[in-house]
Amino acid sequence: xxxxxxxxxxxxxxxxGPGPGSARAALSGVARRPRLLDLxxxxxxxxxxxxxxxxxxxxxxxxVSKAFRAAVQLHLANLRRFDAxxxxxHLPKPAFIELLKDNEVLQQLALQACADxxxxxxxxxxxxxxxxxxxxxxxGCAQLSRHAxxxxxxxxxxxxxxxLAHCEWVDSxxxxxxxxxxxxxxxxxxxACRQLKDEAVCYLAQKCSGLKCLSLAVNANMGxxxxxxxxxxxxxxxxxxLTGCLRVKNDAIRVLAExxxxxxxxxxxxxxxxxxxxxxILRNRGVELDVxxxxxxxxxxxxxxxxxxxxxxxxx
Numbered sequence: 001x002x003x004x005x006x007x008x009x010x011x012x013x014x015x016x017g018p019g020p021g022s023a024r025a026a027l028s029g030v031a032r033r034p035r036l037l038d039l040x041x042x043x044x045x046x047x048x049x050x051x052x053x054x055x056x057x058x059x060x061x062x063x064v065s066k067a068f069r070a071a072v073q074l075h076l077a078n079l080r081r082f083d084a085x086x087x088x089x090h091l092p093k094p095a096f097i098e099l100l101k102d103n104e105v106l107q108q109l110a111l112q113a114c115a116d117x118x119x120x121x122x123x124x125x126x127x128x129x130x131x132x133x134x135x136x137x138x139x140g141c142a143q144l145s146r147h148a149x150x151x152x153x154x155x156x157x158x159x160x161x162x163x164l165a166h167c168e169w170v171d172s173x174x175x176x177x178x179x180x181x182x183x184x185x186x187x188x189x190x191x192a193c194r195q196l197k198d199e200a201v202c203y204l205a206q207k208c209s210g211l212k213c214l215s216l217a218v219n220a221n222m223g224x225x226x227x228x229x230x231x232x233x234x235x236x237x238x239x240x241x242l243t244g245c246l247r248v249k250n251d252a253i254r255v256l257a258e259x260x261x262x263x264x265x266x267x268x269x270x271x272x273x274x275x276x277x278x279x280x281i282l283r284n285r286g287v288e289l290d291v292x293x294x295x296x297x298x299x300x301x302x303x304x305x306x307x308x309x310x311x312x313x314x315x316x
Contacts, residue, residue: 055086059095077102084113093117106130115140120147127151137163139189149174153181160184165191165215172200179207187213191241194218198225205233215241217267223247231259241267243290253278263287 053061062072076099084091091113100106109126111118118141127133127148133156138144146169152159153174159182164170170193178185185208190196196219205211205226211234216222222245230237231252237260242248248271256263257278265288268274276294283289 055083055099056088059087059099073102076100078105079103080105081108082106083108083110085110087113089113090116093122096122100126104129105132107132108135109133110135110137111141112137112139115142117143119143120145120151123148124151127155131155132158134158135161137161138167139163139165141167142169145169146171146174150177153178157181158184161187163189164193165189166193168192168194171195172197175200176203179204183208184210186210189215190219191215192218194221197221198223198229201226202229205230209233210236212236213239216245217241217243220244220246224249224252227252228255231256235260236262238262238264240265242271243267244270246270246272249273250275250278254281257281257285265289 058072058075062069082100082103084096087095093114096114096118103126106126109130111123114122118138123141123144124147128151133152136152136156136159138148141148144167149164149170152162154177162178162182162185170190172195175190175196188204188208188211190201196216198221201216201222202225206229211230214230214234214237216226222242224247227240227242227245227248228251230240232255240256240263245268248268250273253266253268253274256266263282266282267290268279269290279289279291283293
């Protein structure tokens with residue numbers, strides 16, 4: 001984006017040259033004080049100054065003059081990371097559209113702050129013109145549809161991290177599209193994506209064997225079949241969240257322990273069919289668990305230390 005004529009003053013694309021004011025100053029023998037916009041835009045102003053300003057301040061800055069607006073737009077067109085939360089909890093829809101209309105080089109996109117109004121109409125153009133996206137966060141964006149996930153899968157072949165927590169519009173067909181086209185995925189958050197069942201997650205695990213972090217929390221449809229397939233297909237797995245997956249049982253946890261040597265953390269709170277008999281294998285290996293050892297084990301440890309176990313009414 002070239003600076004406007006009144007900002008360029010006859011200068012090149014990299015920055016404005018001397019304008020009428022500097023000519024008058026030269027005739028009067030008084031040197032004009034340098035201005036911020038006199039700096040080369042693409043070499044200095046944008047990468048070294050505007051880049052350090054929060055998005056909220058950039059929005060204010062572009063109201064100062066047409067020249068500042070042009071400089072800010074040049075910067076926005078070259079943003080690699082856009083986090084809507086930097087603009088406050090309620091980013092207006094027109095501001096979002098204006099901010100990203102010229103950008104084709106985004107690598108990270110976080111839109112949780114747009115959850116109240118973001119629909120396919122606003123998101124799809126941004127996704128369609130940004131083919132270098134590696135991280136996308138859409139947590140809580142409930143007004144999107146399955147077409148948003150299909151668009152992401154078709155436009156973002158380099159995608160590595162995707163957060164879809166509480167996006168209940170995610171279904172099996174859209175997740176299969178993601179698995180088919182984004183095989184470099186390393187982290188996926190499917191918390192409370194309640195349409196999904198074992199078969200869809202199995203397909204994701206088979207196609208994206210490099211997964212390191214996966215959340216299936218708050219999904220009563222998830223059971224042993226999905227967990228066992230994840231374990232067998234994803235040997236790089238480090239973090240797994242199964243919070244509230246009521247159908248997961250001990251057998252799946254044992255398979256997880258057998259096939260995932262790099263597992264570092266496992267969340268199984270409210271998984272009532274998962275017992276210490278399977279968790280102890282992981283616990284002994286140093287895997288971080290979100291459930292404490294049972295009271296009986298604590299009593300045994302106490303007895304070993306003091307020589308007796310105090311009476312505790314376990315029925316309380």
